[in-house]
Each structure stands twice: as structure tokens, then as C-alpha cells.
Amino acid sequence: MIYITDFSKIRNDFPILKRKVNGKQLVYLDNAATTQKPRQVIDRITDYYMNHNANIHRGIHKLSEEATEEYEGARERTAKFISASAREIIFTKNTTESLNILAYWALRTLGKGDEVVVSVMEHHSNIVPWQMLVEKGITLKIAGIKKDGSLDMDHLNKLVTKKTKIVSIAHASNVLGTINPIKEIAKLAHDAGALMIVDGAQSVPHMPVDVKNLDVDFLAFSSHKMLGPTGIGVLFGKEELLKKATPFLRGGDMIKEVFQQTATWNEIPWKFEAGTPNIADVIGFGAAIDYLNKIGMKNIREHEIELTKYAMKKLGAMKGVTLHGTAKDKGGAVSFSIDGVHPHDTATILDSEGIAIRSGHLCAQPLMERLGVPAVGRASFYVYNTKGEVDKLVAGVEKVKKTFKVI
């Protein structure tokens, strides 16, 4: 494999990065929310609609065969990307839907006295679905964090007991950037007889992830956070677990045989993909995976470590700026507060400079409560970002400080 490691050349593949915003060159630092798309992904989707469009798995005709081949090819590439088999990859709408499917499954199979453990740093998508179980008498336990934003492993160890049926933790926090020791947590869960579910929305796009090595039972992630189109999520599940699981959505394509009162199910993974899927965007997602593979996930991780360290050093040295999340093992999300300035004001001033960051509770209200802030500002990096853009962010933060007279 020949990797493209000249990160400055990568930018040319992203048409949107040439855009001006408020008269300034766009500096896109909201990658944890969603990422920009390279021409290769956009072209692949256009090519599909212009030359191959048909429904999959059904037609005997040429177009349907081509569409099926491309769709299933994307599944194979997705599986390889995380060291799984194609039978273990279910296409969903997004990470949120993937986690909801698991929570609905748990709702059917767990009962009073069972326990589910998550952490306080979870995105709402990995808390709110599990709250459904509380209504059924299942206990939801929340592991805490330490001062630097790392997971409190001692607390987690205490919470996981023989009553625990599911441990569901983010691989990387979208607010703190913390990368959690999933392999260790999976062992803890399995030793207690529980399933290990991982929210990989902020890890799979940014670092090599190997489900076999981590030994996780389920992993959820989203195409749009890794250069792919919106509307595609992935749910990985171990083959033996998927075979046992009851499908949540029912209808066309997920059945083997249908009788008047009952039906039998298709093989995995198709028994979980009812109805016509989002064919074009799955194919586009396949092109995004090809693109990431060309750069190499290890190279992407190294590039982001460099940008993150640089940003944290510069922002951390500024008076009146507080960084949230300083754990040793960290992904490319840098959250911060400026004394006496609401993060929405920070984001508005940065936007006037063409700089896009996220501000608010970042879909992590329990974490905001733990940090003692109503909201934060967050810059998050990806393959096309540069140190020069970090410098622009720092200059923008200086402007915010000046505007609000923060000394």
C-alpha cells in the first residue's frame, strides 16, 4: 500500500475547503460533528446514480447486479476496516440508530434486577437509549471520570458486578477527547458475564480499530464522521450474537419465508436490513473507506496527535482559557472555556473570522454537569487540518478575549 502522507495535498481533494465564509478563508474545525467530503466520495455517489442505479438483492437484470455488487463490496471493505467479517456488518442510519437497536434488543431480553453500566462522558446517544430500560426496573449505573478527563477505572471496576448485563462505553469522548482503554474494559465486562458495547463514533474515523483485538461484542459508528455521506451508520456485532438476536425492523428483504401468521428470517446481516437501504450512500461510504485506507489510519492518528498537542499547548498557555480534557491518551477534540465568555459568543466571533467550531453542551449534558459548566467551545481536527489553521484559531481566541476584555 502506498500512503498519501502529504497532508497539504489532501486539502485539494475537498472542494468545500476552497470556500470563503464571511469574506475569510474557511477554517473547518467542527469535524467531531461531521466531516467534509472528498471529490472521490462525491463522484462515486454521482456515478452510481448516473450509471448503475437499481434496487439491490432483487433484480436479475444487469443494473441490479451491479448495484448489489457495489453495495456488498462496501460492506466487505467496512468489515476489513475494523477486522470483522462482512456477515458482522449491519448498515443503519447512524451511530444513534445502531445503539438504539441494541437498547431495544436489551429491552426484550433483560429484566428487573439486571444492570447496565455506561460512563458520565457518554454522548446522549449512548445514555438516552439505555434510559428506556430504567422504566422496566433495570438499573443504569454511571461510571465517573478523573480530573484530567480520563475514565475512573476504579469506579468502573466497582460498578461492574455479576448483575451487569451490558457495559456500553465510548471509545473516544466527543468532548474531552479521552480515548478509553476498551480492551481492558471489555475484559472486565466479560469476566462479569456482561456484553461489551462500544460507541466508536469518535474513534473509528481517527485511529486503527480492530474489533478482534479489542474483543468487543458490538461497535457503532457513523459514515458522516469519516468523510462519507450522512444517512449511513454501522453496527458491528459478533456473528454468534447476531445469529441469536431478534430483528428489530421487519419487512422486505429481511425474511426467508413468509406465511400468513409468521415468518422466518434471512441470514445475517440481511435479517437486520429491512426494506430498501440507502444504497447510494453505502457505496459512497465505501469510497470514503478507500480514501482513508490510502492515507493510512496510523498516519491519520499521528497527524491528529500533532495538531492536538500543538493546539493544547497554544490554547493552554493563554490566560483566561481553560482546557477540558487533558488525559494522556487523547483524540483530536479540544474543548475549552474562556473566563466570563459564553461559548456561543466565542463561536460567533470565530465564525466572523471564517473559523467553524462547535459550542454548546455537545450532546453531553451529564458531562457538562460533572465539569460544572453549562457549555463549552470545541475545536476538532481531521485529515485536512493544518497547524496554520490552529494558529488562526488561536488568533481568533485572542480576538474573543480582547472583545470581552479577558485579561
Ligand SMILES: Cc1ncc(COP(=O)(O)O)c(C=O)c1O
Ligand atoms: C461519541 C459520539 N457518539 C454518538 C454520536 C452520534 O452520532 P450520530 O449523530 O451520527 O448518530 C456522536 C456524534 O457526535 C458522538 O460524538
